[in-house]
Amino acid sequence: MTDTLHYEIVSPERLLKDAEAAMIVVPGADGDFAALPGHAPLMSTIRPGVVEIFEDEGAQPSRLFVKGGLAQISPKGLTILAEETIDLSAVNTDELKQKITDTREDIEDAKDDIERAALEKELAWMVALAEVVAA
Amino acid sequence: MPSLKDLKVRISSVKSTQKITKAMKMVAASKLRRAQEAAEAARPYAERMENVLAGLGAAVKDQPGASPLLAGTGKDDVELVIVATSERGLCGGFNTNIVKAARAHIQSLVKAGKTVKILCIGRKGYGLLRRTYGDKIIGHKDMSAIKRLGFADAHDIAADVLAMFERGEFDVATLFYAKFQSALVQITTKQQLIPAPLPEVANENEAGDELQGAIYEYEPDEGAILDDLLPRNVAVQIYRGLLENAASEQGARMTAMDNATRNAGDMIANLTITYNRTRQAAITKELIEIISGAEAL
Numbered sequence: 001m002t003d004t005l006h007y008e009i010v011s012p013e014r015l016l017k018d019a020e021a022a023m024i025v026v027p028g029a030d031g032d033f034a035a036l037p038g039h040a041p042l043m044s045t046i047r048p049g050v051v052e053i054f055e056d057e058g059a060q061p062s063r064l065f066v067k068g069g070l071a072q073i074s075p076k077g078l079t080i081l082a083e084e085t086i087d088l089s090a091v092n093t094d095e096l097k098q099k100i101t102d103t104r105e106d107i108e109d110a111k112d113d114i115e116r117a118a119l120e121k122e123l124a125w126m127v128a129l130a131e132v133v134a135a
Numbered sequence: 136m137p138s139l140k141d142l143k144v145r146i147s148s149v150k151s152t153q154k155i156t157k158a159m160k161m162v163a164a165s166k167l168r169r170a171q172e173a174a175e176a177a178r179p180y181a182e183r184m185e186n187v188l189a190g191l192g193a194a195v196k197d198q199p200g201a202s203p204l205l206a207g208t209g210k211d212d213v214e215l216v217i218v219a220t221s222e223r224g225l226c227g228g229f230n231t232n233i234v235k236a237a238r239a240h241i242q243s244l245v246k247a248g249k250t251v252k253i254l255c256i257g258r259k260g261y262g263l264l265r266r267t268y269g270d271k272i273i274g275h276k277d278m279s280a281i282k283r284l285g286f287a288d289a290h291d292i293a294a295d296v297l298a299m300f301e302r303g304e305f306d307v308a309t310l311f312y313a314k315f316q317s318a319l320v321q322i323t324t325k326q327q328l329i330p331a332p333l334p335e336v337a338n339e340n341e342a343g344d345e346l347q348g349a350i351y352e353y354e355p356d357e358g359a360i361l362d363d364l365l366p367r368n369v370a371v372q373i374y375r376g377l378l379e380n381a382a383s384e385q386g387a388r389m390t391a392m393d394n395a396t397r398n399a400g401d402m403i404a405n406l407t408i409t410y411n412r413t414r415q416a417a418i419t420k421e422l423i424e425i426i427s428g429a430e431a432l
Contacts (some may be wrong), residue, residue, distance in 0.1 A: 010180075042351060042353075081187075
């Protein structure tokens with residue numbers, strides 16, 4: 001058992017991070033979970049939320065917003081297949097609010113269930129992002 | 136026999152063509168490097184996705200209620216053929232080769248009595264297919280406004296394709312694109328997108344080391360993870376195809392323009408020889424005239 005956890009964050013466009021950390025908090029679909037070194041093998045989908053990376057115990061975590069994806073913990077470490085990541089410092093709150101209202105309107109005007117489902121998915125991550133930024 | 140002036144004009148026009156092809160070759164070379172980097176950067180995600188799918192898919196595929204994206208709709212009457220080509224020409228046989236492969240595939244499907252629907256990505260393929268299969272084309276994605284291909288672009292295309300699939304508009308989807316091997320070699324590839332093909336057994340062994348070595352806990356459960364993963368896999372595969380295509384296009388253009396530059400060089404050499412010979416002939420003729428005139432006196 002090692003003291004640090006090897007982790008990789010991969011987006012479809014590139015390998016975002018490939019490093020070691022003491023602990024990583026992942027927003028799993030069934031609730032947040034913390035991945036520590038030697039965690040049992042696990043595969044979980046991720047809901048829109050913040051991944052917190054603690055490089056040292058007790059240190060300030062670096063935060064990264066993930067739109068959704070899949071986390072896989074294997075004996076080799078943690079792999080996060082992120083759909084898209086957003087830098088929290090670059091979020092424009094007003095723009096985001098406008099987008100949320102727009103999407104809500106679009107959902108009401110949606111022609112069929114398939115379109116509505118797609119829009120609701122979009123709305124879910126925007127709302128989650130707004131909550132994180134507001135907090 | 137062209138006059139001296141004609142030859143001179145001709146030489147200078149070929150020279151300016153050569154300058155253009157040379158510049159295009161250099162531009163293609165630098166674009167190729169960027170496209171190649173993008174394709175390589177996207178590889179880790181696709182590979183890990185494949186690993187996860189290989190492990191999960193094999194377990195779930197035969198169970199009843201498996202996602203139609205994996206198990207298929209049980210029919211293969213209607214096939215959607217997605218043809219990815221470039222937006223611009225002057226890249227040798229790049230577009231023609233992709234379209235040729237797609238056309239052969241479409242023909243065999245039509246012969247087997249199946250319905251074919253075509254979705255074109257890129258302007259060139261649309262132009263080539265419109266004449267023969269105009270009635271079968273259901274859509275055309277214009278990528279000319281996109282400067283740098285992002286995952287979001289592929290995601291949009293995938294969303295459209297998946298919406299069509301959910302409405303039951305087709306049973307099988309195949310993607311045609313050119314896989315990049317080197318600047319000289321691009322392999323036209325046919326890839327099935329829906330239902331998702333599981334990686335080959337040989338591949339599974341590699342993935343298996345990582346996956347089957349440990350007993351996984353699934354959250355929420357295998358089925359739900361797959362339902363989430365499979366639509367994303369379609370987008371990832373399309374994205375990968377488009378990236379490979381972009382790199383191939385630049386590679387093909389580089390090769391084509393290199394050939395054109397060399398041909399122009401040969402042509403200039405030939406024309407210069409003819410020009411010099413004609414000039415010499417004119418001088419000799421004048422001399423003969425003067426000498427014979429002097430002798431006659």
